Amino acid sequence: EPEVTQTPSHQVTQMGQEVILRCVPISNHLYFYWYRQILGQKVEFLVSFYNNEISEKSEIFDDQFSVERPDGSNFTLKIRSTKLEDSAMYFCASQVNEQFFGPGTRLTVL
């Protein structure tokens, strides 16, 4: 069964460093998303991506964040200069009808 994959599973970084989180969505899906979940809290929408551009973004998705689909298969989330409060689980999702989520990348900012 096709699935969304994410790498790495866990990323540790120093505050101020750039990180790139990678996702491979399900191949025939058209819509792509990033969500985050701070430990013990609810899942929050960050951004949706369709037809090679952002279709919607939340207030959390400020200028420090960017997304890209560089090669038609990968879908990346870049955080330019990480802060302590960026520590969270980041989920990628792709959708035709329902959204299927990847296993997540746990980002720890020290």
Place this chain on the structure above:
Amino acid sequence: AQKVTQAQTEISVVEKEDVTLDCVYETRDTTYYLFWYKQPPSGELVFLIRRNSFDEQNEISGRYSWNFQKSTSSFNFTITASQVVDSAVYFCALSEEGDFGNEKLTFGTGTRLTIIP
């Protein structure tokens, strides 16, 4: 603005008991979608169901059933004959269709379900 409320933060039941997880939502749209996801201790989000706002029929899938009532803006989830493997955090979510067909999900705060052997 959309909102999803899961008033039950934690529930514990003994194995084989039935349990119902409550979900109440708010939206101004007439077309929307409701979801349930399971998050086991391993952390991934497992899709359980998607229901559109025009389909109020209850659904049953094995031990799982869902009761959608538009009149009370609720979409409750019942597990029958619970098992230890059902222990997880369960999230209810709501989406409205965006301008491009995308569906931004708004999640509730989740209900942590513990099944006691």
